[in-house]
Amino acid sequence: MIRRGVLLVFAVAAVCLAVWQTRLLMAQLQPSTGGSPPPVATVARGHFIVGVARGGNLESGDIITMKAPREAGTILSYIVPDGESVKKGQLISKVDTTQYQFTVDTQRLQYQTRAAQVDDTKRSRENDVDQANLQVTQAQSARTLIEKQHQTENEQGAAQFGFDGWNVTYTKTDFEKYFGLEQSGVVAAPDVQQKDYLYQGDKLKLTETEKDNSYLDSKHAIGLAQSQADINVANFLVDQSKHQVVASVDRSKHRAEHFKRRLDEMEKNLKEGELRADRDGVVVLGTTWDEAGRRPWREGDQVWGNATICEVAALDVLQVPVHVDESSANRLRLGQETIVTFQGLPGRQFAGKVYGISTVARTIQITEDPDAIPNQRVFDVTVRLVKPDMAVLRPGMKANVQFVFRRLANCVSVPIEAVFDRPSQGKFVYVQEGGRFVERPVKTGERNDEAIVILEGVAPGESVALTDPTKAQAG
Numbered sequence: 001m002i003r004r005g006v007l008l009v010f011a012v013a014a015v016c017l018a019v020w021q022t023r024l025l026m027a028q029l030q031p032s033t034g035g036s037p038p039p040v041a042t043v044a045r046g047h048f049i050v051g052v053a054r055g056g057n058l059e060s061g062d063i064i065t066m067k068a069p070r071e072a073g074t075i076l077s078y079i080v081p082d083g084e085s086v087k088k089g090q091l092i093s094k095v096d097t098t099q100y101q102f103t104v105d106t107q108r109l110q111y112q113t114r115a116a117q118v119d120d121t122k123r124s125r126e127n128d129v130d131q132a133n134l135q136v137t138q139a140q141s142a143r144t145l146i147e148k149q150h151q152t153e154n155e156q157g158a159a160q161f162g163f164d165g166w167n168v169t170y171t172k173t174d175f176e177k178y179f180g181l182e183q184s185g186v187v188a189a190p191d192v193q194q195k196d197y198l199y200q201g202d203k204l205k206l207t208e209t210e211k212d213n214s215y216l217d218s219k220h221a222i223g224l225a226q227s228q229a230d231i232n233v234a235n236f237l238v239d240q241s242k243h244q245v246v247a248s249v250d251r252s253k254h255r256a257e258h259f260k261r262r263l264d265e266m267e268k269n270l271k272e273g274e275l276r277a278d279r280d281g282v283v284v285l286g287t288t289w290d291e292a293g294r295r296p297w298r299e300g301d302q303v304w305g306n307a308t309i310c311e312v313a314a315l316d317v318l319q320v321p322v323h324v325d326e327s328s329a330n331r332l333r334l335g336q337e338t339i340v341t342f343q344g345l346p347g348r349q350f351a352g353k354v355y356g357i358s359t360v361a362r363t364i365q366i367t368e369d370p371d372a373i374p375n376q377r378v379f380d381v382t383v384r385l386v387k388p389d390m391a392v393l394r395p396g397m398k399a400n401v402q403f404v405f406r407r408l409a410n411c412v413s414v415p416i417e418a419v420f421d422r423p424s425q426g427k428f429v430y431v432q433e434g435g436r437f438v439e440r441p442v443k444t445g446e447r448n449d450e451a452i453v454i455l456e457g458v459a460p461g462e463s464v465a466l467t468d469p470t471k472a473q474a475g
Contacts, residue, residue, distance in 0.1 A: 038465040040432055041415050044451075045460035048411035049339070053402040053449045054381075055371075056322040058342070059395050060313030061355070061384055064278050066092060068303040075302055079309070082285040082296045083394075086277045086312065093275045093297075093309055107263045114256035121252040125245040132241045136234040143227035150220040157213040164206040171199040281312040282395060315390040319355060320399045323364050323378040328403070332357055337404040338383050342397050350389070352401065356382035402448070413451045418464040419444060429458060430465040437469040 068074050078094035086092065175195040181187045265278070277283075285296035286308035297309060320340060324332065338352040358380040364372045372378075383401050385393075414429065419442065421427050427444055430437040442457030458464065 038430075038437070038467040038469045040463045040465055041418055043412060043414055043454070043458045043460050043462045043464060045410065045412050048408040048413050048446065048451070048453055049402065049404050049448060050406040050408065050446045051403045051448050052324070052328045052405075053400055054322040054324055055398070055400050056320040056383075057395075058318055058320055058393060058397040058399050060281070060315065060317060061319040061382075062314040062317040064281075064312045064314075066275050066309050066312065068095060068307045068309050076297060076299055076309075079285070079297055079299055080283050082283065084283050085315075086281060086283055088277055088279050090277045091274055092277055092283060092312070095275065095303070095309075104263070104266045107259065107266050111256065111259040111263045114252070114259050118249060118252045118256055121248050122245065125241065125248050129238065129241040129245060132234065132238040136231065136238060139227065139230040139234045143224070143231060146223050146227050150216075150223065153216055153220070154213075157209070157216055161206070161209045161213060164202065164209045167202040168199070168206050171195065171202045175199040275309065277312050279312060279314055280316075281314045284311045284313055284395070286310055313395050315393065315395075316388065317384070318388040318393055318395070319382050319384040320352070320401050321380060321382050322401050323369060323372070324381045324403075326361055326377050326379070329357065329361075329379040329381065331405055332379075332381060332403060339402040339404065340383065340385060341400045341402075342393070343400075344397055345392060348392075350393075351386040352383045353386060354381060354403070355384040356380075406446070408446060408453065411445075412454045412458065412460055414454055414458065414464050415466060416447065416450060416452050417466040419452055419454075420468065429454075430469050431458060432463040432465065437465050 074095045076093055076095055078091070080086065080092050175192070175198070178187055178192045178195045182189060182192045265276075287294050287296055288301060288303075288307075289295075297303070303309065332354055334354055334357065336354040338354065340350040340352045341348065342350075361377040361379050364376055364378045366372055366374070418429050419427055420429065426441060428439050428441045431440045432438075440457055443455040445453035445455045447453065
């Protein structure tokens with residue numbers, strides 16, 4: 001009886017201890033009433049993008065540089081403010097163009113040279129066509145000679161075969177006659193044997209002649225195939241040369257027209273003493289130095305020869321240059337989809353595509369990117385916006401580029417900060433249940449720089465902690 005009482009006491013104590021430990025654990029998982037609750041995020045379901053994100057600054061992908069006359073001593077009498085939007089033909093700056101005349105004359109000489117090159121290019125390419133046609137004629141003539149040579153060799157082979165056949169017939173008849181005479185005792189056996197040797201020799205020679213003729217047939221077939229290939233190559237060169245006539249002349253004309261347009265514009269600027277915008281865009285003024293340091297150009301400044309007065313950046317071609325580490329760059333390709341966002345335009349996304357990838361990795365400098373990892377090797381990648389909104393986008397805006405490797409449909413995901421990992425227990429999250437957070441193991445999948453797919457463990461709509469609530473309790 002006493003023993004039962006002791007066992008009952010121990011059982012009650014064990015239950016009380018278990019209840020106390022459970023309450024203690026729940027208290028640890030609840031945020032302290034005296035501290036701030038941990039930030040939470042809602043478990044989401046929907047499309048998930050697998051990729052990486054990198055930051056950069058928006059810039060124009062199409063910039064025209066406006067330069068002062070090559071000779072020094074030019075004074076700026078007027079210049080537009082830095083960052084001003086201008087239309088094609090709008091006055092950007094007005095300068096003393098006395099020395100600008102030399103530049104215009106040089107441009108005129110370059111245009112005249114390019115114009116003369118159009119006829120030179122045409123004559124050169126037409127000469128290439130003539131040379132290619134000559135090669136066709138030569139190849140066809142060579143084939144005719146080969147065919148005649150083959151015909152002669154075939155006739156000689158046939159004649160030799162006929163002659164050898166006649167010899168075989170003659171020596172065979174002679175051998176058979178002597179063989180009959182030997183049977184009659186008229187001639188001796190050595191004479192018959194000599195006739196047999198002659199007969200067998202002529203048979204062997206006939207066989208060799210037949211093989212030689214067969215070899216000639218194979219040789220002739222190869223020779224004709226080769227000569228036909230030479231003709232085909234020559235005809236191809238003719239077609240290619242004819243195409244080059246058109247393409248080269250068009251390129252030469254395009255270059256000449258480019259110089260002519262620029263000459264016309266420079267002559268106009270020279271006449272009016274003005275520099276005007278070649279296109280719509282935003283003006284980015286060049287800079288100079290004074291006692292206060294570097295500053296943009298302003299009226300009254302004296303510019304040196306060929307100095308950049310400003311750049312006109314087109315807003316219809318906008319791009320973001322970024323640095324991508326080696327492991328991620330291996331997954332990029334030209335034309336790859338990207339999503340571009342801007343700090344100044346929250347909630348808006350712009351479609352972009354990979355426009356350029358450097359062929360050689362380099363070490364990024366801390367002066368280029370304060371957040372860069374020291375001695376990290378990166379590739380320079382340029383992303384162009386597909387349809388830039390010129391009403392809200394301006395060069396210099398801070399951008400974030402997300403490279404899309406894959407798109408996953410109907411995925412459950414949480415922010416990366418919500419997933420914790422213990423080497424012995426695996427990955428888990430803290431799910432909010434009422435006023436407390438419950439640790440729950442999860443199975444994870446694909447991820448990007450901001451979120452991670454949850455394959456098992458949580459359901460859409462649940463709330464998860466973004467920081468460890470047990471540490472908040474401890475604090």
